[in-house]
Amino acid sequence: MKARIHITLKNGVLDPQGKAIGAALSHLGFTGVETVRQGKYIEIDLDESNREKARAALEAMCAQLLANTVIENYAVELDA
């Protein structure tokens, strides 16, 4: 089963990289870019056909390693 994991910074955590990307977009002439937040995207192929078990395992992976829950949120998506 394929999983897609998005890791994003929590609200209130400053994102200097996102800010720099936003500034660069403005320099290129893109107008209307209000905020940019940068995150991570991870794909995992899991040898597990039970969706509930797969989700539980992936959530545990996020909590224990893939995300730093002091500063980051995570969202797990499973392929249909």
Place this chain on the structure above:
Amino acid sequence: MKSCVIVFPGSNCDRDVAVALEMSSGRAPQMVWHGETAVPECDLIVLPGGFSHGDYLRSGAMAARAPVMRAVIAAAGRGTPVLGLCNGFQIMTEAGMLPGALMRNAGLKFICRDVFLKVERSDTLFTGGYSAGQVVRIPISHHDGNYFADSETLNMLETSGRVAFRYCASSGEVNAAANPNGSLNNIAGIFNAAGNVLGMMPHPERLISPELGGSDGRAMFDGFALRLACA
């Protein structure tokens, strides 16, 4: 004084800190590889600076889950002093030994230069070689040293005397201009609740003799040797 330095793939300040420990204590530390599952009985454990596992995923994230870290965390729980320098501090926050996180420097650049630090208190094993309020010159060398914690955690650290060092001007004034990386409250190093764990971004091991350009870092290692000599 018996000390151990934990070595991870990508550590690069492990030998520097070994030199500092031997210079002050007269005894070379035991170097312990990250794959070990036990740490020898000792008076001090050091997590050195560097780029463990290439800073993959997040600085310190992989090293914090290394087999040896279970033993380090257990030793810290028994009261063994543990010092984390730079990447060692990042590993400590990733391992949950210290609160908060070290994020990308606010200016996005890797910074390698001397900074001034204000010593917050001298009544600890780690800072006993200094006086409270003393200003010392110590180098920093990092890309991810921007200390972050939620406001509740920050308040707890401040009210319980757990800030060890702050970035400051040469006059000792703690202000935004003297903050190299955006760290909240100019925090450069913090203690755990029990006071036996210190994590700090600056590198005291890099300035331990005038030949190296300064010796303000030496007092930390002399302090260990003095206080842990009979242990």
